[in-house]
Amino acid sequence: MKSYRKELHFRLPARRGLVNITPQVEEALRESGIKEGLLLANAMNITASVFVNDDESGLHHDYEVWLEKLAPEKPYxxxxxxxxxDNAxxxxxxxxxxxxxxxxxxxxxxxxxxxEQIFYFEFDGKRDKRVLIKIIGE
Known part of the structure; x- marks a missing residue:
């Protein structure tokens, strides 16, 4: 069994932002040479997320509105x-x-x-963040 590790680095210009990272993840998979196995992509910061969903701008807006209702940024x-x-x-x-x-x-x-696509969602940006890509298999 082979194992491959790569980090993606981000510094988004706004407090919140959504990035389709599928192309970078596919590149890491090609680099790994692994043909059968599992790929893990995880946010290496407690105020960011990696998830799979549709790359549709209306849905992205809906996430932002819905999450802000659940956990509004302000009042701090x-x-x-x-x-x-100020990032609870x-x-x-x-x-x-x-x-x-x-x-x-x-x-x-x-x-x-x-x-399906893979997304990085930042909730407390303007700082250096990273995503770990770990691929195991044959």
């Missing part, structure tokens, strides 16, 4: 965590969206369903 004073920071909402949003995704690798390709 509504969160105890914000005594030392980002921690809560990440919990809802999840930390990582696992995708099957079949015949050297991501074994996706229709419309």
């Amino acid at each position: 004073a509504q969160y105890r965590h914000n005594g030392c920071e 909402d980002a921690h809560l949003k990440r919990t809802v969206m999840g930390r990582e995704t696992v995708v099957a690798v079949t015949d050297g390709r991501l074994d996706f369903g229709t419309w």
